[in-house]
Amino acid sequence: xxxxxxxxxxxxxxxxxxxxxxxxxxxxxxxxxxxxxxxxxxxxxxxxxxxxxxxxxxxxxxxxxxxxxxxxxxxxxxxxxxxxxxxxxxxxxxxxxxxxxxxxxxxxxxxxxxxxxxxxxxxxxxxxxxxxxxxxxxxxxxxxxxxxxxxxxxxxxxxxxxxxxxxxxxxxxxxxxxxxxxxxxxxxxxxxxxxxxxxxxxxxxxxxxxxxxxxxxxxxxxxxxxxxxxxxxxxxxxxxxxxxxxxxxxxxxxxxxxxxxxxxxxxxx
Amino acid sequence: xxxxxxxxxxxxxxxxxxxxxxxxxxxxxxxxxxxxxxxxxxxxxxxxxxxxxxxxxxxxxxxxxxxxxxxxxxxxxxxxxxxxxxxxxxxxxxxxxxxxxxxxxxxxxxxxxxxxxxxxxxxxxxxxxxxxxxxxxxxxxxxxxxxxxxxxxxxxxxxxxxxxxxxxxxxxxxxxxxxxxxxxxxxxxxxxxxxxxxxxxxxxxxxxxxxxxxxxxxxxxxxxxxxxxxxxxxxxxxxxxxxxxxxxxxxxxxxxxxxx
Numbered sequence: 001x002x003x004x005x006x007x008x009x010x011x012x013x014x015x016x017x018x019x020x021x022x023x024x025x026x027x028x029x030x031x032x033x034x035x036x037x038x039x040x041x042x043x044x045x046x047x048x049x050x051x052x053x054x055x056x057x058x059x060x061x062x063x064x065x066x067x068x069x070x071x072x073x074x075x076x077x078x079x080x081x082x083x084x085x086x087x088x089x090x091x092x093x094x095x096x097x098x099x100x101x102x103x104x105x106x107x108x109x110x111x112x113x114x115x116x117x118x119x120x121x122x123x124x125x126x127x128x129x130x131x132x133x134x135x136x137x138x139x140x141x142x143x144x145x146x147x148x149x150x151x152x153x154x155x156x157x158x159x160x161x162x163x164x165x166x167x168x169x170x171x172x173x174x175x176x177x178x179x180x181x182x183x184x185x186x187x188x189x190x191x192x193x194x195x196x197x198x199x200x201x202x203x204x205x206x207x208x209x210x211x212x213x214x215x216x217x218x219x220x221x222x223x224x225x226x227x228x229x230x231x232x233x234x235x236x237x238x239x240x241x242x243x244x245x246x247x248x249x250x251x252x253x254x255x256x257x258x259x260x261x262x263x264x265x266x267x268x269x
Numbered sequence: 270x271x272x273x274x275x276x277x278x279x280x281x282x283x284x285x286x287x288x289x290x291x292x293x294x295x296x297x298x299x300x301x302x303x304x305x306x307x308x309x310x311x312x313x314x315x316x317x318x319x320x321x322x323x324x325x326x327x328x329x330x331x332x333x334x335x336x337x338x339x340x341x342x343x344x345x346x347x348x349x350x351x352x353x354x355x356x357x358x359x360x361x362x363x364x365x366x367x368x369x370x371x372x373x374x375x376x377x378x379x380x381x382x383x384x385x386x387x388x389x390x391x392x393x394x395x396x397x398x399x400x401x402x403x404x405x406x407x408x409x410x411x412x413x414x415x416x417x418x419x420x421x422x423x424x425x426x427x428x429x430x431x432x433x434x435x436x437x438x439x440x441x442x443x444x445x446x447x448x449x450x451x452x453x454x455x456x457x458x459x460x461x462x463x464x465x466x467x468x469x470x471x472x473x474x475x476x477x478x479x480x481x482x483x484x485x486x487x488x489x490x491x492x493x494x495x496x497x498x499x500x501x502x503x504x505x506x507x508x509x510x511x512x513x514x515x516x517x518x519x520x521x522x523x524x525x526x527x528x529x
Contacts, residue, residue: 009344009345011365014346014347014365015368015370015373017345017346018347018363018365018370018373019374021303021346022374022375023375034373037373078345079345081273081292082295082296082299082338082341082345083292083293084296084299107300108296109293109296
């Protein structure tokens with residue numbers, strides 16, 4: 001693939017940006033498929049890298065990965081000037097043997113007045129989401145029933161109207177469809193009650209600043225980012241915790257060198 | 270150095286503000302534009318200035334900050350901020366529509382329904398010599414099966430509108446046309462014509478947003494496609510549109526081929 005075009009935003013970078021913005025977040029697989037669509041659209045245009053979609057599979061994947069990297073890096077260099085980023089992270093729990101990657105379009109600073117204009121969720125629903133965050137910061141995962149029962153703690157309007165359990169159930173499904181929560185139905189202990197829920201990568205990426213300021217969340221010793229579904233170092237006096245993915249890539253504690261055990265879905269404190 | 274970089278440098282020198290301060294003001298303006306445009310409302314300068322807390326700054330900063338935000342939106346997002354002038358209001362126009370970015374973007378069922386109906390109404394107005402009276406518009410929507418004012422059965426039609434369709438327009442299509450398309454989004458314009466002391470009529474025309482976002486030739490081609498006929502079959506409209514967009518017949522044919 002050719003050299004990057006001097007960090008300059010081109011139409012394919014803008015299409016990439018608009019695509020991530022319009023969806024709110026995209027998985028790594030979706031980005032990969034989208035990159036192939038971009039190749040079909042822009043192939044032959046001046047400055048667009050040459051990628052042979054009909055070539056050998058490994059070579060194609062490598063070239064597409066390089067294109068995605070260019071889209072991600074060039075777009076973020078431009079977005080940095082106006083306090084935005086496309087953030088990239090991974091789900092904390094495996095789905096089909098992989099930690100699914102996630103891309104989210106995120107403002108780096110929050111303007112409260114502007115945030116109030118956003119109409120994806122109502123203020124009540126956002127408060128419910130934050131209540132769920134507090135709960136999952138401690139419990140790591142929860143059943144649907146447990147999450148729905150948390151709605152009793154929510155109520156900010158003048159008449160103290162709380163979300164009903166039916167509304168809460170609908171809102172939880174909405175959080176899942178938007179990628180803020182993940183429903184892991186494969187968790188064996190809770191299969192019959194609809195699986196378990198944990199915080200989605202999108203939420204962790206978008207609310208990174210808020211989570212650090214408002215929730216006593218752990219930081220992964222390996223990557224230094226917020227972690228909820230964590231693996232603890234088994235050593236008695238070692239408080240280190242790790243993302244499951246970080247622990248799998250190097251299964252020894254970075255400080256005390258004890259082997260890290262990754263059993264089940266999550267390890268409670 | 271880019272236009273945005275030059276303007277930033279000028280502002281930093283002239284107004285004695287820090288780079289962080291300037292970046293925050295511009296970033297807030299960009300965010301406001303993007304969020305306000307989600308609803309496709311007209312963006313008022315006064316609302317933007319208030320939301321971005323520019324009221325407590327030197328008033329002369331307001332216009333350059335908005336201009337800088339517009340430059341970034343254009344360069345980074347491919348979105349043009351169009352000043353509707355006279356009224357200090359703006360709309361955002363997606364310049365990537367020229368390369369059919371829509372095929373990549375996600376639309377909810379509701380958004381798709383709204384855009385679909387908007388396009389149909391714009392086509393109706395275009396083919397009716399750029400204006401249509403209120404009665405004719407809603408008669409047309411009635412025959413489409415999306416509108417019923419309680420008289421459909423009297424006219425021999427089927428008053429049953431599917432529940433799903435009604436829901437997409439919040440149960441009131443007349444309100445959708447007048448409040449959403451005319452008042453809020455400016456896809457349509459509504460004019461009152463007083464004919465005599467006792468009668469007045471309302472006409473619908475293309476609004477400012479439609480004029481900015483939609484090419485009449487594109488709408489016209491869609492209509493020809495629906496009727497499976499050559500553009501010249503609608504000679505009057507064909508000539509008017511070619512004149513408006515300064516296209517010869519050959520240009521029109523070439524444009525049509527490249528769209529395919």
